[in-house]
Amino acid sequence: MMTEISLNILDVAENSTRAQASLVEISVEIDTKANRLYVMIKDDGCGMDEEQLARVEDPFFTTRKTRKVGLGIPFFKLAALSTGGDFSITSKAGVGTEVRAVFVLNHIDRMPLGDINSTVYTLIRCHAETDFRYLYRYDDREFVLDTREMKEILGGIPLDTPEVSQYMKEYLDENKLEVDGGAIL
Secondary structure: OOOOHHHHHHHHHHHHHHOOOOEEEEEEEEEOOOOEEEEEEEEOOOOOOHHHHHHOOOOOOOOOOOOOOOOHHHHHHHHHHOOOOEEEEEEEOOOEEEEEEEEEOOOOOOOOOOOHHHHHHHHHHHOOOOEEEEEEEEOOEEEEEEHHHHHHHHOOOOOOOHHHHHHHHHHHHHHHHHHHOOOOO
């Protein structure tokens, strides 16, 4: 099993990029009153047919040719369910896929969120051809980073340009701190 929720998010989002998604949406929402942590990863990639979707939670099923097991989705589901949370995956061939996980926030078996900023930053840096929309919400405060907006503002300057990349990392760090006050999740 992965040691942080952010690594599960990375794994699912990497699947999205392999599925040729042009847009990957990631949301992480913490609701302390409801005692829940909600994660959603949605893409507009190639999606899965009904047979693939029926088998995606089987650890011995993968569409990848480099290995014979696919543990990412089964481990993500186990992580959410072991806290008393929930997990769902929906997909349609030619349309895309959506993965949702709900964790009981204060459950002893909930793994930490981990370094979500580095996860999002890494995805953006490594997949310049893919747009990302990232929402981070903590109770009633939130921020959004949308690479489509950034690209429009930058007028063709690549996101992996060192100065832009550094700004993006600082933007993620400063906004997360402003939204959650440095909460350890």
